[in-house]
Amino acid sequence: SQTIHQWPATLVQPVGSPLSLECTVEGTSNPNLYWYRQAAGRGLQLLFYSVGIGQISSEVPQNLSASRPQDRQFILSSKKLLLSDSGFYLCAWRRRLGETQYFGPGTRLLVL
Amino acid sequence: AQSVTQPDIHITVSEGASLELRCNYSYGATPYLFWYVQSPGQGLQLLLKYFSGDTLVQGIKGFEAEFKRSQSSFNLRKPSVHWSDAAEYFCAVGANAGGTSYGKLTFGQGTILTVHP
Numbered sequence: 001s002q003t004i005h006q007w008p009a010t011l012v013q014p015v016g017s018p019l020s021l022e023c024t025v026e027g028t029s030n031p032n033l034y035w036y037r038q039a040a041g042r043g044l045q046l047l048f049y050s051v052g053i054g055q056i057s058s059e060v061p062q063n064l065s066a067s068r069p070q071d072r073q074f075i076l077s078s079k080k081l082l083l084s085d086s087g088f089y090l091c092a093w094r095r096r097l098g099e100t101q102y103f104g105p106g107t108r109l110l111v112l
Numbered sequence: 113a114q115s116v117t118q119p120d121i122h123i124t125v126s127e128g129a130s131l132e133l134r135c136n137y138s139y140g141a142t143p144y145l146f147w148y149v150q151s152p153g154q155g156l157q158l159l160l161k162y163f164s165g166d167t168l169v170q171g172i173k174g175f176e177a178e179f180k181r182s183q184s185s186f187n188l189r190k191p192s193v194h195w196s197d198a199a200e201y202f203c204a205v206g207a208n209a210g211g212t213s214y215g216k217l218t219f220g221q222g223t224i225l226t227v228h229p
Contacts, residue, residue: 044156094215
């Protein structure tokens with residue numbers, strides 16, 4: 001069976017510090033991968049998606065970037081965090097020709 | 113562009129009462145529709161999905177949803193709510209995997225369900 005992991009689970013960072021959130025998927029190959037941000041009361045916003053190693057598409061201009069160094073690894077980064085980067089970050093995967101996205105447990109980021 | 117509207121931000125029901133959460137979508141072709149549930153501080157769990165065929169779909173935890181093309185709706189229902197159903201519910205619309213959308217989903221803003229004992 002497939003599982004998706006995210007870490008850390010919770011992170012408190014000062015404004016201006018760097019960020020690295022990791023997402024890994026087990027039990028499948030060549031998945032599509034997605035990063036979402038969920039701000040309080042604002043639903044889910046798609047940030048990035050990837051259809052393969054090194055292939056990243058950005059949905060919204062922002063202070064964040066994403067990378068996919070390995071087939072089942074998806075990383076969300078920032079060089080300098082802003083207060084507005086606070087939120088709940090969710091990673092999801094989908095089979096290449098599937099329809100359903102499956103979500104990880106999320107990372108709670110608080111920027112102070 | 114596709115969009116999803118969940119008109120009710122917050123719904124409160126009594127345990128044992130019936131439930132209906134509304135979802136309206138805008139999409140240019142036959143959509144793929146999903147309902148997810150999120151408990152506080154957790155990821156999203158898939159409740160059910162509609163791709164084609166029977167417009168009444170059954171999901172986990174006793175939930176069902178009905179696709180009504182004429183109304184562009186995909187409302188979620190449960191005949192008898194349990195206290196453990198208290199959570200936030202998200203409706204989402206997506207395109208088929210063979211298209212150029214790369215399976216991206218558009219989510220509604222969510223409906224928070226409170227269950228009174």
